[in-house]
Amino acid sequence: MSEAFLSIRDLKVHFPTTDGIVKATDGLSYDLEKGKTLGIVGESGSGKSVSSSAIMGLYRGTNAQVSGQIILEGSDLLTLTDSEMRDMRGKDVSMIFQDPLSAMHPYYTVGNQIAEAYKVHNDVSKKAARSRAIEMLDRVGIPQPDRRVDDYPHQFSGGMRQRAMIAMGLINDPKLLIADEPTTALDVTVQAQILDLLQDLQRDFEAAVIIITHDLGVVAEMADDVLVMYAGRAVEYGSNKEIFTQPQMPYTWGLLSSIPDVTGDTDVPLIPIPGNPPSLLNPPKGCAFHPRCPHRDKVPDGRCATELPELLAQGSVPTHLSRCHLTDPDRVYEQEVLPMIAPDRVGES
Amino acid sequence: MSETMSTAPAGGAPAAEPEDDAILQVRNLKMYFPVKSTGIIRRTIGHVQAVDGVSFRVPAGGSLGLVGESGCGKSTTGRMVTRLYEPTGGSIMFDGQDITKINARGLKPLRREIQMIFQDPYTSLNPRHTVGSIVGAPLRIHGVLPKDKVLGRVQELLEIVGLNPEHYNRYPHEFSGGQRQRIGIARALTLQPKLLVADEPVSALDVSIQAQVINLLRDLQKEFNIAFLFIAHDLAVVRHFCPEVAVMYLGKIVEVGDRETLYNHPNHPYTQALLSAVPDVSQATIGGRRERIRLEGDVPSPINPPSGCRFRTRCPIAKDICAAVEPPLLQIGPRHKVACHFPGEIGAHPTEPVTQRLLGVDAHGQPDPGASPVEIPSGPGYSDTWFDLRSNALGRS
CATH class of the missing domain: 3.40.50.300 (P-loop containing nucleotide triphosphate hydrolases)
Incomplete structure (x- = not known):
């Protein structure tokens, strides 16, 4: 580089x-x-x-x-x-x-x-x-x-x-x-x-x-590259293709699932991110997204609420960074998120 | 072209409503705003033809989407339907009643039936009133409930739209944008209207909140059987919400149809350009930007719109006839109408104007003495017979 x-x-x-x-x-x-x-x-x-x-x-x-x-x-x-x-x-x-x-x-x-x-x-x-x-x-x-x-x-x-x-x-x-x-x-x-x-x-x-x-x-x-921000911090960073095909952070998943598409299936209901963006005066402790995150229960000991995750490479691509405690985000994405937001793309990658 | 036909609902599927269930029928609706000269004597020197002859229908409990760019007249249409404006011409039939010229006294009961949701949740709520007083105002004005019951109903409504019922004493500034929009929705629901005109209800909201509000509107529609006139510039949102969509350009409907046909097989060059201009998330998987139909320039002024077809100045396929004769909104499929002399899917536009025989003109739009013009139905809704593009004749396919 x-x-x-x-x-x-x-x-x-x-x-x-x-x-x-x-x-x-x-x-x-x-x-x-x-x-x-x-x-x-x-x-x-x-x-x-x-x-x-x-x-x-x-x-x-x-x-x-x-x-x-x-x-x-x-x-x-x-x-x-x-x-x-x-x-x-x-x-x-x-x-x-x-x-x-x-x-x-x-x-x-x-x-x-x-x-x-x-x-x-x-x-x-x-x-x-x-x-x-x-x-x-x-x-x-x-x-x-x-x-x-x-x-x-x-x-x-x-x-x-x-x-x-x-x-x-x-x-x-x-x-x-x-x-x-x-x-x-x-x-x-x-x-x-x-x-x-x-x-x-x-x-x-x-x-x-x-x-x-x-x-x-x-x-x-x-x-070419995409940076996803939440509450003042980068939560995911990687190449355009990585972010849109293999997103790793639940907030990015939420964004992708809440937008309707001009070509997608109209019968699939939109899956909004619950709640509202946090106040920056008093952001939530730990991961700022955890009060709205549907996957926080998968992390043991409630670490999401206490410990701020680092922005690290989680998968096989070293330049794709995300800030999340989930141990296997790719698997969660493929098995739980993708079937909801784009059923036609399941099993493609 | 056979694709277009085969997308029609097979054999009287529930998607096709009978004509008489329309709660709203709009016929040839026009709104001209006068343009005044400057100076002491302000004479009218022209008219902004904001809406110029639109016809559509909204079925009871159904939704029609109105899409188009700024200045196309979609919001004006919504305001005429709620009678915030008095139309210059045409007629609005609501639930069997002509409300076009109804007077102020007649309007009051109508307000219980038709309500509106506004775009900007910051300016559409009075900052000096509590949420309880905003949502309860329609109940007090119409005197539908005794005073001591109003609070209970307000709390019930707040709960329906997903707000904490205990917050009725708060002021609008204590809520976020999405929550304010919910307050606006609760206010619109107070009198249990039959028709809601939603003018850009989600465009001021963040993406994640947009989805919450769209899902809320969907649930409310199912629960209370409310019809929606859904006005938005976001094609994806409209597609998601409305089974039927009308595309407007410079005060006219250029194409209307069920969403499968309109989004997958658009026949009007403007609809095609509009759809190809929408940035799409799925592009990232393919990489780069796809080829799109570039429209040059801006929308012309509605004070002095182009002759003939109003889109011709930006249209990639415009010919002589487009400047001479205005194309009629012609039904070309079971639930599909298009206003173009050369309707066809992208790359398959006919070379000769298909409307030439119907209008009694030659290929350049000049009157043809030998031809016999046909009466083209211009009302709202669809008829059983339509103009078949393959055989170039009126008739059932």
Whole structure:
């Protein structure tokens, strides 16, 4: 394995509040290689967005406590000074937000905002920045870019605004692009356009991409590696294929069994995860998922409630990690979970 | 094409309801919102044709799904059915009664029969009222129970939707999103309605909570025999909940059918594009993204919709006739209607418009003096005879 391009080590983002410390991200580690896509999945409040905003250094100057290491090409982003981080942000690392209408300034033209991102990091004239903005708008598929460059964000449709955001994110050829729910606010046909675009651009720019989403379908189609988060921690991490064909963590099983499918059997009832996601102020002891886990009785001595499992390789694949006390998750999955969620795939693997 | 036909329920299977059991029949329903000019005298300068002539039926205790992208008119349709809007044209028959133009006094008893579940559980509950007062409000307004019995009924309802009945004294902010949606459902159930209009009931919820709410709605439907008009943009959720699904585009129904036919053998290019755009978990086992039908551009403005077929500006198979003549919603199977001049499964669209003889036009949509147009039934529901795509003629297959 080549030297990782981005390594996150034991990243913690804690927010002190009057009620106590909210551990939004609590000890997250992963690696990402150049040209690869990592999908981070989880429900609201699982810490998926917080951990990525921390990479961008968006919690500097707030009361958040960020610790651990974020190593991008050998340098730790957390040790950079504010001005060094400012040089990095938008140039080496950039981000696309979920709602392009609130992420863009309504008083400035789209072209202005895209050109600004270029001018900040490059010593160029206004005119050169503008023509670069037009070039990028063209690259992301906006028709008549030389005219649309002077439009205001409200004159763009939702899909076009998201394209403009992508143009802004990619204008400085970033090495790492973080897309936080890039298609959640969009309709399916527009979502398909944007996902296609992201994939094409990634191929051209050779950037590493982190896609944060709650939509397992998007992850399944886009990501090389998948990280499943729950209550601020990684609970499962592995290649796309491993996660979707041999998931090992009961929370991942729960996610897979609770989504309906456009091709599956309609008579199979959905199997929801009982209960609600935990409060991060006071997360459950031991494994944070144990109050909702239907398999906790299989672990002796109630260890799930007392002892936090480590993120370890459980099966035959060393790069597939999961955080669970179950001794034989593959067997439980094949014998108990798979027959419920995809009876047609039993005995295939 | 023989596949399409053979998916019909064999020999009067229980899936096919008789026509007269419909609790809701909507015929040629229209909603035009005026667009006003700016300035002191605000003249009407145009209309947003939010819904433009939709017809459908919902059987008693059954469900119809309405799917489409934002701005297609699905929510407006739901609001007309609950009479939050007064339709511009068309008719709504509910339980044998015409409710299209009913006045405010007439609406009150109707509210007991038709209720609505809203999308956003954060804005649809009054933050200053306790859960008990929110869920009990319909009982007080309609005076169906003496005051001292209201609390008991509220607790019963909370229990039905899976909430702790002792929590009636709490305020909405003390509940999570999924629990709030349950409160909204309890409120809708209070008066034991016959029809529930569910407008995106799960799209604001997390995946694991979505499944809980869908299962709850399913159980309630079985237990209380409630009919559902289920409006959602998530095709997979609609497929899971509704045996029959209608696809809307820019204010019109472009395809409607039972779910097996619609999802496995869609005939309208828009339905095909919509289905192929849905990201699918099972792709991970195959690897990579599958080939999909790319739709270019965005949905046109409903103020000035394209002539002829409204989808033609984005349609991969559009021809001259599509701009000239609007395709009728033609029944092409026992429970399948499609509004397209070239209906067919992916890759098997006919080269000549099949509607040309029915409409009395030539292949380019120009009036053909030699042809004799046929009256095409435009009402809700299905008839026993339909247009057979193989023989290109009206008749029983």
